[in-house]
Amino acid sequence: MTFKAEILEIAKSVAVERPDWAVNSAGDFVSKRLKHTDLIVSPGFSFNAAPSCSVQPFSAIRNKKIVRLCKDILGRDPFWTLSIKFQLESERYRGPESVSNIYPAKVPFTTVHGEHGAWPPSFITKGDTPDYLRNVLADGIAFIDRYFDLQSEESLLRHLPVNYRWMDQGVGNSGQMGSFYEQADGIVHCLAAIVVGDFEFVERYQSDDIKTSMPKRVQDLEKIKNALPELRRRYEATGKVI
Numbered sequence: 001m002t003f004k005a006e007i008l009e010i011a012k013s014v015a016v017e018r019p020d021w022a023v024n025s026a027g028d029f030v031s032k033r034l035k036h037t038d039l040i041v042s043p044g045f046s047f048n049a050a051p052s053c054s055v056q057p058f059s060a061i062r063n064k065k066i067v068r069l070c071k072d073i074l075g076r077d078p079f080w081t082l083s084i085k086f087q088l089e090s091e092r093y094r095g096p097e098s099v100s101n102i103y104p105a106k107v108p109f110t111t112v113h114g115e116h117g118a119w120p121p122s123f124i125t126k127g128d129t130p131d132y133l134r135n136v137l138a139d140g141i142a143f144i145d146r147y148f149d150l151q152s153e154e155s156l157l158r159h160l161p162v163n164y165r166w167m168d169q170g171v172g173n174s175g176q177m178g179s180f181y182e183q184a185d186g187i188v189h190c191l192a193a194i195v196v197g198d199f200e201f202v203e204r205y206q207s208d209d210i211k212t213s214m215p216k217r218v219q220d221l222e223k224i225k226n227a228l229p230e231l232r233r234r235y236e237a238t239g240k241v242i
Helices: 003-015 064-074 126-147 153-158 183-195 201-206 218-238
Strands: 021-023 029-031 037-042 046-049 052-054 058-063 082-085 101-103 123-125
Touching: 003 021, 003 029, 003 046, 003 052, 003 126, 037 126, 058 064, 058 126, 058 153, 064 183, 064 218, 082 126, 101 126, 123 126, 153 183, 183 201, 183 218, 201 218
Parallel strands: 101 123
Antiparallel strands: 021 029, 029 037, 037 058, 046 052, 052 101, 058 082
């Protein structure tokens, strides 16, 4: 069994401890208990640096109607619709002692000068992984419950963007310092507004009323605006766009 397969098996063993949670092929914890939105807690596994894997956890939601609109209008399938990076929210996940890599076992390390160094505090072994993943899943669920209004789909979409802060500064859902409406996040909020019948938000977002640090995705916005007449017609006729 490969190291990746071993880590994914550990993740599966952690998921079965919690009702309604499972692990997908990427190693993300996923709950489908809500009909309208998947809840995601991802360890952020990356297996590109054998023999270890790196981790960068986040919580996310994947609203099915936003995903459908994104596919229909923009021709792409987003991995998730909004996310919260752990290191921006919790002291446990930032700093020199936060976990960054998982190794099969402890291995000798040397400094950049070729001197023998200690096992870095940010590295853990496969044996430590179950407890680490239990903490990630518990913290991720807590962040979802704290920041997303899950009472109903309408409550969820009407109470965006989420409002979490780090070092007294606003942080976008993608982790971008500054606006909550940066790039892909801005497009998601436009689609969320459309789902709940707010067809004016797209124009307001594209205007100078909403400031962003990075350039707005004008091509995506134009595609959305071109789709608005048909979406508005559907909403007026049926009370929904999808």
